[in-house]
Each structure stands twice: as structure tokens, then as C-alpha cells.
Amino acid sequence: MIDLNHIDALAQRLSELVPPGLRESREELQATFKSALQAGLSKLDLVTREEFEVQRAVLLRTREKLDALEQAVAAMENLSHPDA
Numbered sequence: 001m002i003d004l005n006h007i008d009a010l011a012q013r014l015s016e017l018v019p020p021g022l023r024e025s026r027e028e029l030q031a032t033f034k035s036a037l038q039a040g041l042s043k044l045d046l047v048t049r050e051e052f053e054v055q056r057a058v059l060l061r062t063r064e065k066l067d068a069l070e071q072a073v074a075a076m077e078n079l080s081h082p083d084a
Contacts, residue, residue: 007037 009036015026047055 007034007041011037 012028014033015030018026019031
């Protein structure tokens with residue numbers, strides 16, 4: 001899932017953007033930002049980088065096999081129809 005350290009860092013950066021007059025409630029705002037970010041991200045259908053890379057590798061292998069099969073079919077078609 002999402003690295004909580006990244007959410008914490010983003011919430012902290014957002015709280016730093018708050019005008020100086022409101023900074024006394026900075027910790028409360030940071031907690032609110034963190035909660036809102038976690039809620040929003042939890043609604044997304046996200047995968048980890050590792051899961052993405054695994055599926056990417058599977059897709060590449062599948063593409064290679066498909067290309068090889070297409071070439072084999074074309075070769076067989078050429079053998080059965082040499083004058084075409």
C-alpha cells in the first residue's frame with residue numbers, strides 16, 4: 001500500500017503552507033490533512049511498485065510469446081500456400 005512516511009511528510013508540508021495566524025493549531029491541521037490524505041488514497045485502487053513490476057514482466061513475456069506464435073503461424077501459412 002501507500003508508505004505512511006510519505007503521507008506524514010505531505011501532511012507536514014501542507015500544514016507548513018497554512019498562514020502564520022493559524023499556525024497555533026498546526027498539529028491539529030497536520031492530523032486533519034493526514035487523515036484526509038489517508039481516506040482519499042484508501043479509496044483509490046492502487047498497487048505497489050513491486051506488484052506493478054511483476055505484472056509488467058508477465059505482460060512482456062506474454063507479448064514475446066504472442067509475437068513468436070504469430071511468426072510461427074505466418075511460417076505455417078507460407079508453407080501451406082507457397083504461391084500466395
